[in-house]
Amino acid sequence: MMDLFRKLFSNKRAEKSSYINVFPSLQKNKEYIQNQLFHSSDLKWRSIRFNQLSGLIVFFESLSDQQRIQNEIIRPLEEKKEGNVDAIIASVDIAKKSDLSQLPQSLVQGNCVLLFEGTAEAYIVGMAAENKRNIVEPENEGAIRGAHDGFIEHLITNLYLVRKRIENPSLVVRYYQVGKATKTKLALLYMQNLANPDLVEEVDQRLGSIVMDTTISPGFIAEMIEDNPSSLFPQILFTERPDRAVAHLMEGRVVILSDGDATAQILPVTFFAFYQSPDDYHSRWIVGSFIRLLRLVSFIIASLVPALYIAIIGFHPEILPVNLIFTVKSSIDKVPFPPILEALLMQITLEVLREAGVRLPSRVGQTIGIVGGLVIGESVVRAGLISYPMVIVVALTAISSFVAPSNEISTATRILGFPLMILAAMFGLIGIMFGILFILIHLCKLESFGTAYFAPVMPLRIKDLKDTFTRFPIWSLNQRPHDPHPKRVNQERYSRGWVHDDPEKE
C-alpha cells in the first residue's frame, strides 16, 4: 500500500518537473538533447541556414530515412532560403513543440527535429524509415485455397491488409501504447456497427490498464488481458492470416494488432474457433464439414486415446473382443513397464522430438526424422522396452494433435492427455469419465470478455451449431454467431437472391 502511494506520488512529481521550454540558444538545446540521449553514437545533426538564422537538424541515423530528410527538408530549405517553414517542408507529418523534454522521445520514434537559433519552438517532422519484409503466406497457417498473404511485423502494413479487405467506414482503429520502457504500439480494430459496445469498452479499459515495462510478444498482451490466465485453454485466438482476422471482425469480434509482431489477436473467441480454418469455407460445404468434424474428432483422439488404452489394458480388457485382446496382450507381456509408464515415456519422448524439430535448422532436421522414426519407433520395441500398440497409440495422438489449425490448442490438447492418463491408470474408465467431466466443467466455467468459452454448446444454442461441428452452406448461415453478442445478429435473409426472385422457375 505504501509503495503504491510512493509510486503515485513520484509519478506526479516527475510529470510536473518534466516540462522545459525550448531554449532560444541552439547550443543549449543541442547539449540538452545530447545529454538526454547519453551521447548516443547514432544521433546525427546537420546545421543549416534559413531566414538568416542558423538552424540544426537532429535525427537518429538508425531510425530516420536520410534520403527523405535530404529531399524533403534540406533541399527545399536550401533552395528557398526564406519563408514559412511549415509551407516549405514537403512532409505529411509536421508539428510544432515548445516542450524540450518531449524531443528525445520523438527522436527515438524516428522523427527528425528542426531547431532554429533564437526561436523557442522546435519542428518535429515524421521521417521514420520503413524497413519491412515482404508480405508472404504465414508458414504455420497455410491454406490450400484462398488468400495467401499474411501479417508482417509492420503495423501500418497489417492495418492496410485489413482495411483493404473491409472497405467500410465502420471499421474503426484505435491506437494504444503499452510498455513503459518499450512503448509498443497496439491497434485495436472493430466494426462500429457490429461489435458490442460493452465488449469494446471492456477491451479498451483492459488495454489501458496494462502496466509493465516491456512488451515483446503478443503473448504478453494476451496474458495481461485474458480472464483466466491459469487455464490450460487459450482464450485468445492468434493468427497471422488477415482473412481469418477479417472474418472474425465481421462476426462482431475485436482484433488487436501490435507493432513489431506478425500476430493478430482475436477476442473473444470460443473453443470451436480454434478448430475452424479458412479452408473450410473455400471447399464445398460437405467437404468442409467433413474436415472440420475430423479435426474435432482428432481433438478427442489426441486427448483421450492414450488414456483409453491405459484404462482398457489395465482395468477392463474384457471390453475388447477376445481375438483383439490376444493380439494386444501378446505384445504387452514382453514389456517390463506398466502401461502408464510406457505411455508417459513415449509421450515425453514425442514432445522432446517435437521441440527439437522446431529449434533445429532445417538442414539438420532430417537427423531428427531418423532418430525419431527409426531409433525410437523401431528399436525401442525391438529392445522390448515399449510395446507396439503403445507406439501406435502415441503416434496417433501426435498426428491427431497436429491437425488443429492453431498451434496453441494443439499443445494444450497434448498436455490435457497427461492428467487423463494418470486418472486412467488409477481408476480406469471411471477415472477417464471423471476427467472428462472435470474438463467439461472447466470449459463451461470459462468466460472470456463476457462470452462463454464453450458456446454454442454450453450454453446450448442450436442455431449456432450450424457453423460449429459442421459447416453448413454459406447461404444458410443467415445469422452471425451469438457468442460475441454482436449488435446485429441477422446478416441477410436470402443470400441466393435468384432462387426467390425468379418467378418463371416455378
Place this chain on the structure above:
Amino acid sequence: MILKKSKITQGQLMFFVIQSQVGVGILSLPNKLQATAKGGAWISSLIAGLAVQVIILILWALCRRFPSDTIYSFLPKITGNFLGKLLGFAYIVYFLFSVSTILSFFADVVGKWVLQTTPRWALLILTLFTCAYLAKENLRVIARLFVISSFTIIVIVILSLFGYAHTNITYIFPIMEAGWGEIIKASNAALFPLVGYEVILVIYPFVEGKSIGKLKAASLGSLVIILLYTFEVFTSLIIFSPEVMPVISEPLLYMLKGFSFQIIQRIDLIFLSLWIFIISTATVSWLYMATTGLGHFFHRGEHKKAVPYAVFIVFILAMIAQDPAITDLYDRMIKIFHYTFVIGLPLILLIFSYLLRKRGA
C-alpha cells in the same frame, strides 16, 4: 437482490429438474417395484409420476408466494424467525443426507461392477472433488453443464433399446397379478428414486419469467424423467422373467451385460461410465441446495464458501454407510425425511401461508 449473472432460463430449469431427478434409482427401481407390483410395476411408476406432479404443484404454489426468496429466506417469514431457521437447518441436513446416500450407493455399484479393488475413499474423493468443482460455481454455469449432460439420457435410452432384440412380452402378464393395492403400494416405493424435484424450492427465485412458465418447465422435466423410468422398468420387465427378477438387483446393467457389439463387448461398462455424468449432476444439484442454505446462514449468501466443509460432511457420511445395516438405516431415514420435508412440511407451510396471508414482496 439476485444478480443477473445467476439467473437461469426456464429451459435450463427443466434440465435442472431432469438432472436432479435421475440418479441412482434408475438402476434398482425395476427390481424394487417388481417385488411388490409384479407385472404391473410399470403402472406403479406412472402413478408415482402422477403423485410427483401433484407434489410439484404444491411446492410451486408455495414458492410462488415468495417469488424472490429461496426456501431458506421464506421459511422465517412464515413460521417466525427461530422456527424458520431451525427448519432451514433441517432442510440442509436432509439435502446433505441425500447426497451421501446417493454417493454411497454409487460407490457400492461401482465397487461391485467396475473397480473391485479400488478403495471406497479414493472413489468418493474423486467424485466429490469433481462435484465440488462445479457446485461452487454460480447457478448459470451449473445449468449450462446440466443441459449438455442431459444428452447422456438419450444415449442411455438408445442403449436400452438394444434390449428389445430379446424381449418376451408375456412376462408382464397378468398385469394385475398383484392387484391395485400392491401396485399403489409399489408406487409409494417409486417416489424415492424420483426425488430431486424439490430443487425448485431453492432455485425458483433464480429462474427468469412468469411463475406459470416455471411450473410448466418443472413439470415437463419431471415428466421426461417419469417416462424414462417407466420405460426402463417396462424394458426390464419384458426382458427378465418374473422368476429371475428378484435375484438381480440392477436389471439394467445385467441386461446390457448380456449383449455386445462387434468391438465393444461390455456395454454395461459404457453405460456405467455415462451414468457417472448423471450421478455427478444429481450430486452437484443436491450439494448446491445444501450449500445455498449454509451460505445463506453463515456466509452472507456466498454458497461457494460452504462447499469445502459440506463436501467433507458428505464424505464422512458416505464413508460410514458401508455396512448394509447402516445403509438400511440411511434408507429408512431418507424415507422419513422425504415425507416430512418434501410432502408434509410444504403442504403445512402452504396452508399456513394462505391462512396467515403471508407472501413475499
